[in-house]
Amino acid sequence: MLLFGIYFHCNAQQPDTSKVADSTSIKTQPTFAKLSKDPMGAVWRSLAFPGWGQWYVESYWKAPIFFAGAAGLYGAIIWNNSEYQKEADYLTTLEKTHPDYSITKLRREYFRDNRDQSAFYLLVVYIFAAVDAYTGAHLYDFNVDDNFGLGYTFGKEGNFLIGLTIKF
Secondary structure, eight states: OHHHHHHSOOOOSOOEEEEEEOSSOEEEEEEOOOOSSOHHHHHHHHHHSTTHHHHHTTOTTTHHHHHHHHHHHHHHHHHHHHHHHHHHHHHHHSOTTSTTHHHHHHHHHHHHHHHHHHHHHHHHHHHHHHHHHHHHHHTTTOOOOTTEEEEEEEOTTSOEEEEEEEOO
16 A cells, blocks of 8 residues: 555646637646645655654644654654763773673663664654654645535434534
């Protein structure tokens, strides 16, 4: 599915055909509405600083979530790397016959694995932030007013009712 989505390029706007005069015949050329927010600008902002792309597309409540996720993972990477370095330095001072050698080696590998796992999760946060900013920029001009709604309720006798609301 991912390769299929990447291979085929899709546009979400409806074409507005306008007549363009040509020397031989009259052709119709589709034109698309100009987006208020640049999707690639949102992606680059989000890749530079997670949450900045969300701020750009005015999803203000999402920006601190991505920022906090990235900041926490940066902190985890730094802390795990410092602990890894401590354990690696201590391991070099030990001989293989020392009783603490095997446990120190396991602790070193534990901190290394956690550092690498935090780096992977940081990459995931960056990707999610970029995709969310791109989608938010495309949907920025989308109308989400309350003129159309779908709801459900239960009637007096316990019947399930579905209602469609259209306001003019």
